[in-house]
Amino acid sequence: MAKSVSIKPLADRVIVQPAAAEEKTKGGIIIPDTAQEKPQKGTVVAAGPGKKDEPVTVKVGDTVLYGKYSGTEISLEGEDYLIMRESDILAII
Template structure:
């Protein structure tokens, strides 16, 4: 099976969630049923940018490979090539982790 070619439009980005630790700092193991969905991910693809009121293209601040933080309810979950990813606007991203 071949990989699907997907290119986000405008100011949208494709993000794959990063799994969080299954153990707390105190050593308590968190069961799957009690875990929250991670709010951290890696940008897989980014659109070319949004257009301003004059029609000029404004490039995005994020790029493929960036590790980002986003809101708990941000984006739309979709399946691409059997992998669960999120498609969201760049404005849903709170910041890039260094």
């Protein structure tokens, strides 16, 4: 399970722990195998305070879909995370 992390993203950035590469999720979502800009799934482990007058919508623990090439990879306490802007997140499952 994804645990929250002590890192604090700035502004509207969000840290997401990508879900393990599975083909069918508990909710039945299948990430298509086609080439460009596949959405992927992960869990929010940290969220910034948002931009001025625009608080961040996602919360720690939310399972989210995001574009395949969104974000920057970081490694934290031995696990891989993605740090991205909230606008790179497509939906909360």
